[in-house]
Amino acid sequence: MSSFCWGCLHWFDVRPLAEYNCRSSWSRLGGVYIFVKQWDQYLQPIYIGSTKSFKARLPYHEEWFNSQRYGATHIHTRVETQPDVRRNLEQFLIAALRPRLNTHYRCWKVSEADRSFILSTSFAVP
Numbered sequence: 330m331s332s333f334c335w336g337c338l339h340w341f342d343v344r345p346l347a348e349y350n351c352r353s354s355w356s357r358l359g360g361v362y363i364f365v366k367q368w369d370q371y372l373q374p375i376y377i378g379s380t381k382s383f384k385a386r387l388p389y390h391e392e393w394f395n396s397q398r399y400g401a402t403h404i405h406t407r408v409e410t411q412p413d414v415r416r417n418l419e420q421f422l423i424a425a426l427r428p429r430l431n432t433h434y435r436c437w438k439v440s441e442a443d444r445s446f447i448l449s450t451s452f453a454v455p
Contacts, residue, residue, distance in 0.1 A: 333372070333405055339418060341405035346397060349404065355384040356408065361418050362387065363405040363428075364396035375401045376430040379419040381412065392430050399429055 331343045341363065359381040366373040375396045380386035383406065387393075409415045423431045 339407060339422075341407045343403055343405050346393075346401055346404055349387075353388065355387050357382050357384045358408045359383070359410055359412075359415060360406055360408040361415055361422070362407075363422070364392065364401040364430075365403045365405055366400035367402045373400070374422070374426045374428040375399050377419060377423050377426065377428050378431075379409075379415040381415075395430055 333341050333343050339361075341361075343365075346364070359379070360383060361377070361379045362383070363374050363378075364376040366375055376392045378386075378390075378392075387404075407418075409418060423433070
């Protein structure tokens with residue numbers, strides 16, 4: 330497993346989607362997750378969400394197969410137990426990264442400077 334830092338502020342664990350299915354073992358903790366298309370050194374978020382329990386939410390997620398249809402190859406997860414922090418991080422990332430399958434929070438205001446900062450300072454750690 331590797332890690333990825335979105336905007337050099339928020340570290341996420343990275344796992345290939347191919348390793349998971351509805352019977353996979355997920356944490357009971359809550360957090361933020363991102364379905365991501367990865368090719369070469371490029372990343373494209375396809376869907377961003379938050380949950381109070383990865384175990385309850387992810388195995389039968391309604392966007393899992395749509396995300397794969399749009400090329401998602403990995404899932405990025407970040408444990409965040411505080412509901413307000415989860416919601417704010419989800420809203421901020423959706424507004425800044427504008428994933429294809431998210432229709433909520435897209436009108437939330439993020440300055441182009443903040444958006445550019447997130448996109449330019451994201452990096453992976455193997």
